[in-house]
Amino acid sequence: MSGAAAAPRGTSARDDSEDYPGSRGYTTMKTPHQNKGLGFTMAEREALGLKGLLPPATLRLEEQVELTMQELRRKSSALDKYVFLQSLQDVNSTLYYAVLSRHTYECMPFVYTPVVGEACQKFSQIYRHTPQGLYLSMDDRGKLRSILDNWPMDDIRAIVFTDGERILGLGDQGIDGMGIPVGKLALYTACAGVHPSQCLPVVLDVGTNNQAKLDDPFYIGHKRRRLTGPDYDAFIGEFIEAAVDKYGKSVMLQFEDFGNSNAFRLLYHWQEKVCCFNDDIQGTAAVALAGVLGSTALTGTAVEDHRFLFLGAGEAGAGIAELIAYAIHVETGKSMEECRKQIFMLDSKGLVCESRLHELQHHKLKFAHDVEHVGDLLSAVKTLKPTVLIGVSTLPKSFNQAVIEEMSANNKRPVIFALSNPTSKAECTPEEAYTWSNGAAVFASGSPFEPVKFKGKTLVPGQGNNAYIFPGVGLAAVACGATRITDLDMYIAAKALAKTVPQDRFDASCVYPKLEDIREVSLKVATAVAANKYATGQASVMPEPKDLEAHIRSIMYEPRY
Numbered sequence: 381m382s383g384a385a386a387a388p389r390g391t392s393a394r395d396d397s398e399d400y401p402g403s404r405g406y407t408t409m410k411t412p413h414q415n416k417g418l419g420f421t422m423a424e425r426e427a428l429g430l431k432g433l434l435p436p437a438t439l440r441l442e443e444q445v446e447l448t449m450q451e452l453r454r455k456s457s458a459l460d461k462y463v464f465l466q467s468l469q470d471v472n473s474t475l476y477y478a479v480l481s482r483h484t485y486e487c488m489p490f491v492y493t494p495v496v497g498e499a500c501q502k503f504s505q506i507y508r509h510t511p512q513g514l515y516l517s518m519d520d521r522g523k524l525r526s527i528l529d530n531w532p533m534d535d536i537r538a539i540v541f542t543d544g545e546r547i548l549g550l551g552d553q554g555i556d557g558m559g560i561p562v563g564k565l566a567l568y569t570a571c572a573g574v575h576p577s578q579c580l581p582v583v584l585d586v587g588t589n590n591q592a593k594l595d596d597p598f599y600i601g602h603k604r605r606r607l608t609g610p611d612y613d614a615f616i617g618e619f620i621e622a623a624v625d626k627y628g629k630s631v632m633l634q635f636e637d638f639g640n641s642n643a644f645r646l647l648y649h650w651q652e653k654v655c656c657f658n659d660d661i662q663g664t665a666a667v668a669l670a671g672v673l674g675s676t677a678l679t680g681t682a683v684e685d686h687r688f689l690f691l692g693a694g695e696a697g698a699g700i701a702e703l704i705a706y707a708i709h710v711e712t713g714k715s716m717e718e719c720r721k722q723i724f725m726l727d728s729k730g731l732v733c734e735s736r737l738h739e740l741q742h743h744k745l746k747f748a749h750d751v752e753h754v755g756d757l758l759s760a761v762k763t764l765k766p767t768v769l770i771g772v773s774t775l776p777k778s779f780n781q782a783v784i785e786e787m788s789a790n791n792k793r794p795v796i797f798a799l800s801n802p803t804s805k806a807e808c809t810p811e812e813a814y815t816w817s818n819g820a821a822v823f824a825s826g827s828p829f830e831p832v833k834f835k836g837k838t839l840v841p842g843q844g845n846n847a848y849i850f851p852g853v854g855l856a857a858v859a860c861g862a863t864r865i866t867d868l869d870m871y872i873a874a875k876a877l878a879k880t881v882p883q884d885r886f887d888a889s890c891v892y893p894k895l896e897d898i899r900e901v902s903l904k905v906a907t908a909v910a911a912n913k914y915a916t917g918q919a920s921v922m923p924e925p926k927d928l929e930a931h932i933r934s935i936m937y938e939p940r941y
């Protein structure tokens with residue numbers, strides 16, 4: 381593996397041998413970061429005491445990648461492919477990341493959405509008896525700091541953590557939500573080159589209100605209802621403080637898939653104190669804004685001239701809406717309050733509006749305008765005449781033919797983003813959006829869909845997923861030792877992402893770059909965000925590199941032997 385010897389935080393590539401000094405023989409082969417399987421050269425086999433532990437053949441990493449892909453393709457079910465890839469990560473992590481980064485488009489659905497959703501639903505059944513991250517239980521209150529010492533790596537710089545309450549659009553999965561931090565951090569490495577040994581997935585087991593899990597004899601988490609109130613906040617606080625104490629003030633903490641009754645409060649409390657962000661609120665906001673900015677190339681309409689309607693007013697909806705309002709504010713100089721007036725939302729009770737102020741959750745209040753209440757999406761599209769329709773509702777098929785036809789009647793190129801995950805929750809498919817808009821829709825989805833042939837043209841649905849944002853933001857944080865992640869960073873990340881879309885993607889009606897280019901895209905996002913961290917005095921790695929992009933590129937992990 382490439383890399384320099386021990387280096388100051390964030391300044392240089394790493395050497396894996398730092399993590400397992402002196403390992404030899406059987407232990408080397410049982411250590412995922414060191415195992416190369418048939419990739420060990422004869423000289424290494426002699427030197428490391430591996431003779432006899434391997435058959436005589438040797439394979440280059442590229443050959444192993446090819447064989448792995450062949451085996452992956454032979455697996456018949458999506459969940460089998462997920463388990464196969466996770467098992468590979470457990471035995472040879474270099475090969476795992478080589479496979480993921482060389483075949484991102486093909487492999488990502490089996491590591492991330494949609495299949496990670498099914499994997500979380502069945503996590504207790506497919507649990508593989510190897511540590512993939514930390515399981516921190518409410519029973520461990522008071523001891524979390526010492527439990528962090530049980531993780532074998534000390535130089536952790538990125539933590540993704542969940543309490544499992546809102547896993548994709550699949551609801552409360554309790555401890556089984558662990559699949560999400562594991563999958564997200566795999567993308568930190570595969571999509572942005574954050575070193576795998578610097579990433580730590582964490583699930584906070586605060587119980588579950590999912591009755592099926594509570595009744596399941598094989599559920600691997602605590603069988604009790606969720607911790608709430610001050611005890612819950614104290615537990616989350618103890619974890620965050622323990623992480624900062626052990627790993628330092630620039631360890632980056634990503635909140636993931638918390639329920640919205642906790643997510644906003646925790647974010648507002650912690651974002652002023654530590655280096656953290658909530659991916660569902662902020663990362664999603666950035667990817668959606670990037671899509672809207674990109675769509676201008678197809679619609680000719682600038683962000684400030686759009687009228688937005690959201691189906692879903694939760695974390696994702698409120699986060700996207702607020703960042704779009706900020707973008708309009710920057711473009712026009714209008715007050716945020718003015719900018720929010722062109723953004724409307726529906727929740728499960730219909731249009732968010734002034735007449736409902738008494739019952740609305742805090743995060744919806746700013747978007748409760750003085751308009752008449754309507755109860756359903758089609759009526760809202762008819763009366764409000766949006767130019768952009770964004771689905772973050774978990775309500776499958778809600779963008780039905782009548783809704784999309786109405787959008788198309790009002791707009792030459794309606795922008796339609798069906799962002800709910802996993803695939804089963806998508807508000808519509810690209811095929812439906814293209815068919816019902818006669819090929820005019822500028823479409824993106826949260827989970828991946830194949831390109832669609834429509835009237836002789838190949839239309840490519842972009843994957844409007846925060847996976848275009850969080851790996852780059854994480855890389856920036858690691859590279860510059862960020863002490864805070866702010867909404868401005870997300871705006872900057874969105875602008876940087878929007879600039880990476882090549883013309884051939886626009887020609888296919890797509891507003892996101894190719895997943896195959898994600899490492900370069902993440903590098904651009906990371907460079908823009910890190911530059912902002914230096915500009916705002918929120919970087920701790922000094923001095924600031926003269927050529928920031930070249931520096932960040934130089935620290936990106938490349939899976940190789």
Ligand SMILES: NC(=O)C1=CN([C@@H]2O[C@H](COP(=O)(O)OP(=O)(O)OC[C@H]3O[C@@H](n4cnc5c(N)ncnc54)[C@H](OP(=O)(O)O)[C@@H]3O)[C@@H](O)[C@H]2O)C=CC1
Pocket residue numbers: 546547548549550639640659660664667691692693694695696697726727728729730771772773774775799800801802805825826827844845846847
């Ligand atoms: N593409 C991406 O990158 C991302 C996608 N997502 C996806 O977005 C979806 C929502 O996530 P998130 O915002 O965090 O979840 P939340 O639970 O915070 O919000 C869900 C929202 O949908 C509304 N809703 C639920 N049912 C209906 C209905 N029948 N009609 C109208 N609105 C409804 C809820 O209404 P109410 O407020 O009344 O309960 C709520 O406002 C999930 O599927 C998630 O996977 C999330 C993050 C990133």
Ligand SMILES: CC(=O)C(=O)O
Pocket residue numbers: 493547548549637659660800801826845846847
């Ligand atoms: C993508 C993501 O973060 C979600 O669906 O929750």
Ligand SMILES: [Mg+2]
Pocket residue numbers: 548636637659660
């Ligand atoms: Mg999420």
